[in-house]
Amino acid sequence: MISLETKISDKTFSNCIMNASGVRCMTLEDLSNLSSSAAGTWITKSCTLSPREGNPSPRYVDLKLGSINSMGLPNLGFDFYLDYVLEQHKSGNDAIFFSVAGLTLEDNLQMLTRIQNSDFQGLVELNLSCPNIPGKPQTGYDFERTHEVLNEIFSFYTKPLGVKLPPYFDMVHFEMMSEILNQYPIRFVTCINSVGNALYIEDESVVIKPKGGFGGIGGAYVKPTALANVRMFYKLLRKDITVIGCGGVETGRDVFEHILCGASMVQTGTLLMKEDTGVFSRLITELKEIMNLKGYKTLEDFKGKLIEL
Ligand code: RRO
Secondary structure (H helix, E strand, O other): OOOOOEEEOOEEEOOOEEEOOOOOOOOHHHHHHHHOOOOOOOEOOOEOOOOEOOOOOOOEEEEOOEEEEOOOOOEOOHHHHHHHHHHHHHOOOOOOEEEEOOOOHHHHHHHHHHHHOOOOOOEEEEEOOOOOOOOOOOHHHOHHHHHHHHHHHOOOOOOOEEEEEOOOOOHHHHHHHHHHHOOOOOOEEEEOOOEEEEEOEEOOEEOOOHHHHEEEEEOHHHHHHHHHHHHHHHHHOOOOOEEEEEOOOOOHHHHHHHHHHOEEEEEEOHHHHHHHHHHHHHHHHHHHHHHHHHOOOOHHHOOOOOOOO
């Protein structure tokens, strides 16, 4: 028997595959579809204090090797998602992720205070890396600001919380961010968010409307960057901080590679958008096939055990 069971913080999940925040998780219908899928768990769309329409369409386009998006944080507002996760709690499900992406530090503090004071017992993924809000820089690229934000949050917040990071491309940046994160009781990091502010052209035109066509890239384009980020944070973070991999998952082999790099859970965004929630059972089957061929029974048999030459 092969098991894909995994643990993050104090939660156990029957398998290690879930959606990336933002993809098919905005409405109640989306969330119900995820809950009845084969995913090991699921996460809500990053939310802001008030509901948002997001950026003008077209704002998400599938590309041959991935996707480009500038959604602009459309969501039904904090209250909707808090109600949703509290309903889940009442029905006995606390192994769920709640994504929060305040437009200001004050908004994040307000949302986290309400979560702290609620019955929510799941995991918060604090999004420090949305690339698509005009005029709002990605917090994860501002090391001093990230430090300040975490300082404020952990002055009162005691429930399990992790952060969604942007991709980094320089060894010094991996080290700087790890040094900051290692100072706080963070339970997990999710890497990576989309590769921000890229430009895709067809014929003589951009393909999405917001920001002159600039948007975040996901899918096969970003897999090597995602794996590098998973690997570096797995090596540099405290051992009690779990890594969640996200980026470029199209097959069970891709999930396998994320875990080899050190991921304990793997998210899928672009693929889930393309193929809907049937992807989870396919990825599970394909991952189990690889483990079977290699004689691995659990994720621990190969997690982080990437061979270096
Ligand atoms: O909604 C978005 O535009 C968005 C978000 Br919040 C994010 O974190 N990552 C992304 O690619 N798009």
